[in-house]
Amino acid sequence: MDSQLGVSVIRALHIDGIETPPSAFVVPEMSLSSARSDMRRHDFTLTIDNDAMIAMIAPAYAALRDELERDYRQFGGEDELSAAGFPPVEHLSQWPAATEEVLGWYLRDEFLGALTRGTSGPILYWFDESNACEVEDGLIRLSGTCYGKA
Numbered sequence: 001m002d003s004q005l006g007v008s009v010i011r012a013l014h015i016d017g018i019e020t021p022p023s024a025f026v027v028p029e030m031s032l033s034s035a036r037s038d039m040r041r042h043d044f045t046l047t048i049d050n051d052a053m054i055a056m057i058a059p060a061y062a063a064l065r066d067e068l069e070r071d072y073r074q075f076g077g078e079d080e081l082s083a084a085g086f087p088p089v090e091h092l093s094q095w096p097a098a099t100e101e102v103l104g105w106y107l108r109d110e111f112l113g114a115l116t117r118g119t120s121g122p123i124l125y126w127f128d129e130s131n132a133c134e135v136e137d138g139l140i141r142l143s144g145t146c147y148g149k150a
Contacts, residue, residue, distance in 0.1 A: 023121035039147035104130025
């Protein structure tokens with residue numbers, strides 16, 4: 001992914017309420033489970049441009065949506081995306097809980113991972129999980145937990 005795309009999608013990153021360069025944050029390719037004992041827990045809020053997010057995830061979201069709708073019809077069960085009625089990507093942000101589930105879980109690597117790969121600065125914080133989402137004025141604020149050495 002072009003590193004400039006990440007810059008245009010990410011509007012701000014706050015770690016423990018302090019504005020932090022997005023280049024200091026990364027989604028690890030493997031779980032942090034064993035490394036967490038040597039790290040400190042932090043809270044993050046990542047502010048993302050909604051229109052740029054839509055453009056970035058549209059193909060992956062369409063495939064995910066089709067697969068999950070088939071599974072839902074065949075096996076039942078409910079998650080935030082099915083509760084929202086499997087909205088088209090252009091309307092996903094109308095359901096913040098479904099948006100958090102898609103960006104922070106289902107398409108974590110395709111979206112957050114792609115945004116944070118190839119950063120130029122020193123990595124100080126590693127994504128662990130998302131747990132909340134707010135949408136306002138064309139911006140998505142995805143919050144959660146990350147870990148860092150500091």
